[in-house]
Amino acid sequence: MRPNKPYSDVPGTTVFDADQARKGYHLNMFCMSLMKAQNRERFKKDESGYLAEWPMTEEQKQAVIARDYNRMIELGGNIYFLAKIFSTDGKSFVYAAALMTGMTQEQYTKMMLSGGRSPNDKLPIKENG
Amino acid sequence: MARITAGVATSHVPAIGAAQDSGKSSEPYWAPLFKGYEFSKHWVAANPPDVVFLVYNDHASAFSLEMIPTFAIGCAERFAPADEGWGPRPIPTISGHPELAAHIAQSVIQQDFDLTIVNRMDVDHGLTVPLSLMFGQPSEWPCRVIPFAVNVIQYPPPSGHRCFQLGKAIRRAINSFDEDLTVHIWGTGGMSHQLQGPRAGFINKEFDRRFLDRLVSDPDALARVPLIDYIREAGSEGIELVMWLIMRGALDSAVREIHRFYHVPASNTAVGHLILENTMLDR
Numbered sequence: 001m002r003p004n005k006p007y008s009d010v011p012g013t014t015v016f017d018a019d020q021a022r023k024g025y026h027l028n029m030f031c032m033s034l035m036k037a038q039n040r041e042r043f044k045k046d047e048s049g050y051l052a053e054w055p056m057t058e059e060q061k062q063a064v065i066a067r068d069y070n071r072m073i074e075l076g077g078n079i080y081f082l083a084k085i086f087s088t089d090g091k092s093f094v095y096a097a098a099l100m101t102g103m104t105q106e107q108y109t110k111m112m113l114s115g116g117r118s119p120n121d122k123l124p125i126k127e128n129g
Numbered sequence: 130m131a132r133i134t135a136g137v138a139t140s141h142v143p144a145i146g147a148a149q150d151s152g153k154s155s156e157p158y159w160a161p162l163f164k165g166y167e168f169s170k171h172w173v174a175a176n177p178p179d180v181v182f183l184v185y186n187d188h189a190s191a192f193s194l195e196m197i198p199t200f201a202i203g204c205a206e207r208f209a210p211a212d213e214g215w216g217p218r219p220i221p222t223i224s225g226h227p228e229l230a231a232h233i234a235q236s237v238i239q240q241d242f243d244l245t246i247v248n249r250m251d252v253d254h255g256l257t258v259p260l261s262l263m264f265g266q267p268s269e270w271p272c273r274v275i276p277f278a279v280n281v282i283q284y285p286p287p288s289g290h291r292c293f294q295l296g297k298a299i300r301r302a303i304n305s306f307d308e309d310l311t312v313h314i315w316g317t318g319g320m321s322h323q324l325q326g327p328r329a330g331f332i333n334k335e336f337d338r339r340f341l342d343r344l345v346s347d348p349d350a351l352a353r354v355p356l357i358d359y360i361r362e363a364g365s366e367g368i369e370l371v372m373w374l375i376m377r378g379a380l381d382s383a384v385r386e387i388h389r390f391y392h393v394p395a396s397n398t399a400v401g402h403l404i405l406e407n408t409m410l411d412r
Contacts, residue, residue: 012328017284079325087214097329112394116332
């Protein structure tokens with residue numbers, strides 16, 4: 001990690017800065033390709049085959065196939081780009097958010113209806129940015 | 130002469146547009162939210178703008194990682210609703226105001242804010258949800274719109290101070306346009322929310338209330354809040370709130386608060402809404 005990242009100790013949070021954007025460029029551009037209906041169809045038919053067309057790392061490809069959004073974010077994904085993947089799956093932002101918090105969608109929705117995650121909530125500070 | 134008469138701030142959650150488009154706005158989950166905008170619909174009908182200068186951010190729709198303009202002004206004749214991955218929203222095409230937009234671009238660049246000029250661009254929920262909240266579901270939008278996109282996706286976005294100063298430059302630009310036009314400036318996005326990682330669902334009502342108060346009555350100090358404070362206290366996506374400072378910078382130092390609404394949640398987000406009228410005391 002480079003110095004001068006005052007946001008690196010914010011718990012449960014990865015800031016999409018220049019380093020993350022560089023790491024995740026091809027992952028995010030793959031996501032962007034899912035804006036087109038014909039690409040969505042091709043991806044759905046053969047995920048590995050479609051991913052093979054992108055110069056992404058093996059770890060990134062595995063994270064996509066596993067739909068491990070926290071891992072994708074760690075590997076440079078940005079949530080607005082990753083949204084193209086769960087939209088392709090017919091899933092909502094609430095679905096994805098719940099998944100990333102490790103809650104069921106029901107638990108997560110209940111938390112939001114009762115005012116959201118409190119600022120006093122204790123989350124572990126991640127080890128690297 | 131063109132004049133900014135009022136400012137509007139509102140969140141722009143995509144699910145709000147989806148709820149409206151699919152006829153769910155009177156369902157128990159959504160009804161309290163739409164109720165908060167009933168006053169606003171009447172107000173805007175009674176105080177109609179010729180042009181809305183609409184500050185928003187694109188969410189990987191028109192801009193990918195290929196190009197990331199910090200400030201981009203839409204100078205086109207028209208802007209189509211973007212296909213965000215599930216088809217474009219069923220809403221009218223947005224008419225721009227190319228003459229005023231080009232004038233603002235020239236004037237603001239000459240005031241040392243280096244804007245990116247965009248002559249072709251689709252607009253996503255960041256721009257269209259605020260229009261739907263304020264105007265409902267008309268067959269044509271009742272005014273022209275100048276889209277003004279701000280990068281808040283790749284860190285760092287512009288600082289609050291930069292945004293506030295830019296608002297002042299936009300105001301000077303609009304005031305120097307030689308046609309009688311009533312202009313509203315809207316700032317959108319926010320309020321506190323986080324869409325990513327284990328901290329998703331983060332909401333900070335206390336921060337939001339203080340932000341609303343200070344935006345109205347103490348914007349100079351609010352504009353000096355550093356970006357890190359937004360990430361910590363308003364969530365990683367709450368950083369969108371810097372866009373509200375562009376709107377506020379374009380208004381008088383003293384404004385009349387006409388309407389305020391705050392609601393949690395709209396899917397993952399705290400929704401905030403303000404209508405501010407210029408007092409004209411600065412002129």
